[in-house]
Amino acid sequence: MFRPLIFFIGARYTRAKRRNHFISFISMTSMIGLALGVLAMIVVLSVMNGFQREMSSRILGMVPHATVGATAPLDDWKPVAAAALKNPEVQAAVPFTQLDGMFSYKGSMQPIQVSGIEPGEEGKVSIAASHIVAGNLQALKPGEFGVVIGEITARRFRLAPGDNITLIVPEVSSAPGGITPRLQRLTVVGIFKVGAELDSSLALINVQDAASLQHWAPNQVQSVRLKVRDLWMAPEVAKDVAQGLGPQYRADDWTHTQGSLFAAMKMEKTMIGLLLLMIVAVAAFNIIATLVMVVNDKGTDIAILRTIGATPRQILGIFVVQGSLIGVVGTLIGGVLGVLAALNVSQIVGWLERVSGQHIFTSDVYFISNLPSELQWGDVGMICFAGLVMSFLATLYPAWRAAQVEPAQALRYE
Template identity: 80%
Template sequence: MFRPLSIFIGTRYTRAKRRNRFVSFISMTSMIGLALGVLAMIVVLSVMNGFQREMSNRILGMVPHATIIGAKPIDDWRPVAEAALKNPEVTAAVPFTEMDGMLSFKGSMQPIQISGIDPAQEGKVSIVTRHIVQGSLEDLKPGEFGVVLGDITARRFRLTVGDKITLIVPEASTAPGGITPRLQRLNVVGIFKVGAELDGTMGLIHMADAAAIAHWEPNQVQSVRLAVKDLYAAPQVSQQVAAGLGAGYKADDWTHTQGSLFSAMKMEKTMIGLLLLMIVAVAAFNIIATLIMVVNDKGADIAILRTIGATPRQIMAIFMVQGTVIGIVGTLIGGVLGVIAALNVSELVGWVERVSGQHIFSSDVYFVSNLPSELQGGDVALICGAGFVLSFLATLYPAYRAAQIQPAHALRYS
């Protein structure tokens, strides 16, 4: 089968033939280095994607995707929920009241964000029902002032189901300071553990009890909580719903409360990706050293090719082909191994833990007690594409030097 001269000779130079074994060896090391760089980049970014997915599922499964807040307490939340559900992006709408306060227990205190909910409907918009480790969400009865706390809060105060704790909330008054504390005794009826910071900052009470603490009517709520199909469309969806309800309502969404966290995770992934790309770049530019050694080794061959009619363009193409072959093969090997490793890294870590008897990610220390991984095709394509481009760029200078070799000079000193 006919092959152009540059492709035929360039591919031959990548294989070991007698005196070329050293050159072939350094070509192989360049290929292996590039493969390892691509493999590491795919695995690390997949693990970061996995952690981001876990944190998104846990945090955004607990906090509201969006809320429709009334200018004053909402007397009947059902018409608001029905109006919200007319939007095709909204999957659920339930009553919701939120207040900030302090928990006090035996002289110790901590800030807390209390959510007033309807236990019968909370499962439509929250994952908390699947993460109750003690007690039950159904034990939140109106008028009994029960509370479901997070695992971190419970461990900090050494609480169990049946204990009593004091909630302190600010209350506007005519006193000189303008605000006086209101104390409410709460009964611990449940403990949840979602494996995120919310385990230490959130508490759940019945919406009727929240209304009583705020001096509202028992059926009044602060807002209607929405669950949406696309989390990143929550700002637009909530604004549309609020606009349809009129001037007495405003919208809020998760980007205002948790947006900084996810922006930080996105920035972290970007910066680590750039740092890992430097590893790939170093491996790719090892091809420069490889090709320069090949050019020096093949000076006489280049001179002979020039004397029998090869043009500088063809000589340049020979070494560009050789470097590109090294880059493509190394990137493909690294890509395949990286995909396999990313798909099995969780099982590999689990096997290491079983064999060693040590927990690498202890649930007592880390929110996520395993090593999650989420392989994204876009990341693999971007990494492999970067490897191809860097490998090609690394061939330009050595190939140009080869094209500038003068036949008479090369043959004289060969």
């Protein structure tokens, strides 16, 4: 079978047993370091993708993807919802009212964001019903001023279903200062836990009770809440729906309230990826030291090859092939092990917890009790490509030095 000279000799140098065992050790170390760097990058980025997925599903499963409302309360939300549902990106549309206030209980106070919902419709746009740990979302009956609070809020005030808590909301008045507080006694009918900051900052009441707190008619709502197929298209979808309804309608979306959190998570992933890439770079550029020593060790071989007709370009190609093979093998081993580790990271952490008897992630301290992981093949391809490119670049200088070896000088003392 025909094999080009440079690939034949380069591969032979890679697998042949060298007289200098130290060079073999350095070569193996470079390969192992590259594999570990690639493995670490794949696992860490997969875990960060998992965290982002968990936060997206929990936070954006509770807050509106987008809302469409007018400058005044909507007397009839159904035509707005029907118009929104004509957009193929909109999956559901339900009535929604939101107000800010303070919870007061036995002298303690806490800021809270209160969402007025229709319990029968909420399941179309929210995960609240599936995360109720006490009580029932359907207990939010109009006129009874029930409230569903987060688990952190309940724990802070030591509340349980059936307990009462006071809601303080600002109210515009003719009094000096223009704003007076309005107090409303609410009965806790449920507690939810989504494992995020919303457990301490969000509460749910019936949309008609929210209208009563705003001195609106029972059928009036602030806006229509939309659930969209693609979260990242929510701003464009909401804007299109509002423009289609008329100039008096305005749109809002999750990027205005939660966008900074996800932007910070994206930046964190980028910075950690760059830091881990430095580990891969260090391992890749160890190939330089390996090949420099190989060139010195193979000076006689290089001189003989030049004597029998090998060109400097062929000598350069031989050592590029040798260094690249180290990079390819190290990258492939790291890629395969990284994919396997990323797919089984939760099981690995669970095994470590069982062996050590210690809980790495406890629900009392962290919002999640396991280590999520989401393998994205785009990340794997990018990492492996970066490892291969850096390995190739690391071969160029030693290979160039090998191509500059003069046969007479190399054979003088042989």
